[in-house]
Amino acid sequence: MDLSSEWKALFPISTVHAPPLLLSGPSSKPILGPLLFNPIPQTLTLLFSSPSLFPRSLPPPPHLTLPRFLHTSSSLPPSTSSSIASLLGPLQNDTASHLLHNHLSLLQLPCSNSLLVFFPTGANSEQVGFLKLSVNGSGSGFDVWADKNGDVFSERTSSEYRIIRISVNPAVGSGAISAGNSGSFVSVGYVMASTLYSVHWFVVKVKGLGLSPERPGLICLGSKVFKSCSVVWACWSPHLLEESVVLLESGELFLFDLESCSKAGASNAHFRGTRLRVPWDDDSGAHKWLCCEFSWHPRILVVVRSNAVFLVDLRIDECVVSCLAKVEMLRLYANVKNEQFLTFTMVDCDRFCFVLASDSLLILCDVRKPMVPVLQWGHGLDKPCYIDVFRLTELRSNSRDDTYRWASESGFCIILGSFWNCEFNLFCYGPSSPAPRDCIASEVLEDLKTVYAWELPSDILLSGHDCRCGSCLIREEILKDDLPEWIDWQQKKEIVLGFGILNRGLSSLLCGSDEFGGFTLIRLMSSGKLELQRYCASWDSVKKLKEFHRELFHFEDNFLYIQDDEEYKFPRRFKYLKLDNLFAYINGNLSKVLSSKMKKPFKGPQEKNSFSTESHEILCEKLKACGFGRLRSSPAVAVVFNGISSPASIHEVALKRLWAGLPMELLQLAYSNYSEFLEVLVDQKKVALEFPVVPDLPQLPPFFLRKPSCRSNKWSQKVQRDDALVGPVLPLPVLLTLHEYRNGYSDMEEAGGFSLERELNLRYDEVKQVASEMAVSDSGVELHDDPAVSLADDREDMWGDSQKPKPFCLYHPVALKCSTMDQGKGNVFEDKKFDIMIFKVPEKKQVPNGNVSNPYKRRNDLGTVLERDLETVGPDLFDELCSSELQFDASVKNFGPKELKAYNGMKRQWSKWQNSFNLYQEFCSPTKFEKQST
Known part of the structure; x- marks a missing residue:
């Protein structure tokens, strides 16, 4: 099929079968010569090594990925963390962006x-x-x-x-x-x-x-x-x-x-450049600008954007902008919706041709042929960021064989790759033949204008000392997969940060001639080394380098990020903690381990003075204020629900229910003061343990609004340890196990004994049943299909008349609606314990005119509080601005004129935000609140 050069250029090399602009095979080898370049291991030379060559400014990557961070720093399940991270899209690696x-x-x-x-x-x-x-x-x-x-x-x-x-x-x-x-x-x-x-x-x-x-x-x-x-x-x-x-x-x-700027001021002056008035199109703000270069004239520029390439002609007073290339040109072999230009360079020999790389294609273009590619390749690289063009004679210098002189002087080589991914490929191109067969025939004259790809693209190993045999490649991939997910393999492997190729003159002084020629490379490594190595042209690529082939491949220490000049001055000591109870809980056999321990006599040190009577009374009063004790007026479930103020998940409420069900004797074991603690021996020194202080505000354990310890574990004669109540010093699983052991489960080691998981599920079902009766829910919450226990013995007057408004609200946050998003991604984890939130609806209040005010009906009202009402307002005024009940752990202060002015301004801004935020409007829909307050 006879096609013109423009049509032939539409078939990218390495993307289509038998592309028309490819010179390859046995017939082309006698003309083109060897186009593969292999490092010569014996020529590897260390030029200089210094800490000053380390890439000190590169920021280390986060220790955890976004899904991992969300999962470990909150109570979100893994599927929800992954879903939230996917909504934010792919996050850019800052370190990779610094190696562009x-x-x-x-x-x-x-x-x-x-x-x-x-x-x-x-x-x-x-x-x-x-x-x-x-x-x-x-x-x-x-x-x-x-x-x-x-x-x-x-x-x-x-x-x-x-x-x-x-x-x-x-x-x-x-x-x-x-x-x-x-x-x-x-x-x-x-x-x-x-x-x-x-x-x-x-x-x-x-x-x-x-x-x-x-x-x-x-x-x-x-x-x-x-x-x-x-x-x-x-x-x-x-x-x-x-x-x-x-x-x-x-x-x-x-x-x-520089000449005019230097004349305008002294050295080290701040230059004032000339702004070039370029009339860009209206679409310029939606795309990213990449780079610019001078073309064949001092006042003609080629400017590249992520979606287009422009020729800027400044030779006349009015700037002329024309389009040279667009992403839409690649629609035949690339998805233009996701495709964008990544890097660009001019060909220095004439400044008419330029090379452009997108996500999937490498394009050779000419400013004299707008919107028509001269040659295309499918590069197969992951986000290449570096590109440069060399004459083939620079890469095949000092050749003893003069057979391929024409190809060396006529050909060009494009090096495309990424320093972050350590991948670089070589693309060779040039004319089709040394001389025309018939200078009169028009077909031959047309053929002279056509540029051909010389052989398929080949990889070039810039690091020079990595064995590329199959065994080493497999070992390296396995080690990459074995690294933790928060560590990039680039942190562990020595990579190339930059390189330069010596000209033929200097290269000939350093090295002797090769059979087919070669080049000398100087590279900067992430380990702080400046190296020199010789590359030679060859017919075949060397897959196995005996000098660098290692039977036990391993990654070295961190090379890529900040390293200190001085050695670590402090001694490295490792402390080992025996966390046998935690290990037993993770493996599901905590009951067995605690039971075996309680059967053995205790031989360790014991405190002579027991818990003081004064501290015991204080702790009892705090626990009674939370609804605990043998003579509690309401059942444990009622105590838990009465203590809900801020939004909490069903799982959190179930845990509080377990705390509320523990007897006073075990709760006293969970809290103590510093005078009762046994000090721990660390490095021949006794160190006191540290726990958060029990707050004064009555709330259920584990005391959500806790304060840190009043001082560190180093006590002195001036600052003595106090007797503040701290805790809990024993975790809930241990207390539950001790509670069951106390109730007669002495054979908890046997199969079918006490199960923490079963106890938690039971209390969770109980909370769900109560929540379904006491709370109004949105359409996304479903609790009725799950089994629940009967509460007929505990709910006499607790729930009240069915005609009364429900005091709680169930809500399924949009960020936690992971079930529909996870189904399409193959995730099978789904646990509604964490997805459903419950909170108390504030009670209706009386306003000064005697009318009952519903804060949710007035939520969008921009009215202000008058100064005559100052004596009637206080912190409860914030109930109008919050959909849940607020509790302040601070002294009560009435509002003055200044506070009221700030409050009214904040309320106006809050109402404006409410009207513009659709998700909040949906949350405060009449189906949740207004039908309760009629």
């Missing part, structure tokens, strides 16, 4: 065998660090020039922001050093450091031929801070040495000319 750019930049010094290596350094990576590398006399490697103290050179910026990207602009042909001026400092290039909100410009100066042992000069020319918007990209002009362009997150473009 190359952390290493190389600047070749003219007329010398030296180069400068630039990278971020400092406590917050706010400084520009650099080293000087010079080829030694024997040509066997580099001599590294560092600071006098053996560390890296560094230069501060005018801000404390973390440097995100460093780019260099060599002064080729404009500041070449000659032997005549070898004693003076000469500018050899410029460096630009970009942070999140600022850009800093430096000039690089060296003395003589670049061989002087003196420190290279890195002088800050100026900076620009953008306070209103963050910096997205900053690039140098390849046409005019001193010009650069900055792209902001809002899409604004600024042009900076």
Whole structure:
């Protein structure tokens, strides 16, 4: 089928079968030569190692994922935590976002065998660090020039922001050093450091031929801070040495000319760039701006957004914007709803072609052919963030075989990948043949304009010392899966943070020629190492590297995040606690363990003085105030429901019911004072245990509004331990087990004995039955299908007449409605104990005019309280603003004019929020409240 080049470009390589623009197979090998590049293990050289090369500014990831955090920090079940996390969408990994750019930049010094290596350094990576590398006399490697103290050179910026990207602009042909001026400092290039909100410009100066042992000069020319918007990209002009362009997150473009900026002010001045008036479309705010580069003319820019690529022509007074590419171009082989452009670069040879990568495709485009791709690949990488284009002659330099010279000089290589995922692929392309077979035929002339992919994409191992055989790959994947879910494997493995490829001149001085050529790579590792390694062109990729193949593969310690310069000064001691009761409870055999312990005589130390009579009386009074005691006036269920003020789950109410059912003797065991505690021996020192203080406000155990201990476990002569009541010192499962043992279950070890789970389920069913009779519920709460126990003996006058309004409300929060969301995800966990909330409805109150006021009917009223009513208001005034009963653990204070003014303003804001929040309106619907107050 004869197709034009435009039609052929619509079939991406590696995505369709037999793509028309692919040169591959035995017939192409004699023309193209080897296009695979393998690291040579024997050439691995450590250039420099220092803590200053550590990526210190990278924030460590959270120890727990969002579902895990929600589950461990609250009483939410696992399915509900996962559902809530899924509603928030995928969360961005902050550490991965900090590894979007190359952390290493190389600047070749003219007329010398030296180069400068630039990278971020400092406590917050706010400084520009650099080293000087010079080829030694024997040509066997580099001599590294560092600071006098053996560390890296560094230069501060005018801000404390973390440097995100460093780019260099060599002064080729404009500041070449000659032997005549070898004693003076000469500018050899410029460096630009970009942070999140600022850009800093430096000039690089060296003395003589670049061989002087003196420190290279890195002088800050100026900076620009953008306070209103963050910096997205900053690039140098390849046409005019001193010009650069900055792209902001809002899409604004600024042009900076170092020569004019330097003349306007002194060194280290704050530059004022020229804002480029670009008329973007109305859709620019809905998408993310990525980067910008100069095209073939000094006043023509290519600007990239996540959904489109634009050509900005500034050659005339009125800026002209045209579209070069859109995501919709990829609709044939990508889902354009989820597809977006990720990274971009210009091809330096002519500045007409550019390379663009999306989520699934890699596209080669030409500014002279808008909306028409020149060539496409399916890259198969996960969110690539780095892209660069090299001539094939740079990667196949120093070749002994001259057979493939045409392919090396005509071909190009694209390196695409991600530093975070440690995946990089190589894409080669070029013309189809060395020379036309018939210069007159129009078909051949058309064929000369067509660009072909050379072989299928191949992976390139930038780390250079990982064995890629099947056994090592499987071991690595298994170790990744074995890591805890809050640890990324990048924390445990040494990864590449940045790299640079030496030019052919320097590479030939360091290494001998290869059969098919190769290149020399300098890379920055997350372990703080600067390494050099040689790569060679080959016909086949090497899967097994014997030098790095390890029988027992393992991850090293953390390399990627903050590491201290000094060693840990304090001794490392490990303390082991015997948590046998907790272990028994988790495994469901707490009854068996406690029963066996109580049958054995106690041989440990005993306190001589028992619980004081005064403390015993205080504790009894507190418990009686909560409704406990042998002569309680109401049954245990009534005590629990009367104590509900703030919203609580059915599971929480069931636990309070278990506390209320315990006798006074066991409750006294659960609370104590510090004078009764036995001190624990830790490191040859006796340490007192710490527990929360029992509050004065009457409430059911375990005392929700508890205060922390009044002081730490280190008592002194000045501050003696007090006799405050603290607790509970024994958990509820232990007390329940002791209670059953006391009631005659002496053989709890036998099968079918006391079961904590069965007891909890029984009390839960009891609470559900009472709740279904005492509370009005919304449509999402269903309690009637579950079995319940009979309460005929306990509910004589407790519930009251059926005609009276119900004093409680059952509510199923939207965030906890996990059953419908979990069914589609395959989750089978569903427990309504945690999903249903119950709370007490505030009683109707009398207002000053004598009418009965229903707070829920007045919820949307914007009326205010007058000053003449001040003597009648207090903290109970807040009942109008809350759907549940409020209790204040503070002294009662009446409102004054200032407090009343603040209250009225807060009430107006509260009412405005109520009217605009649909979920709250649904919660306060008349079906729940108004029919109770008629």
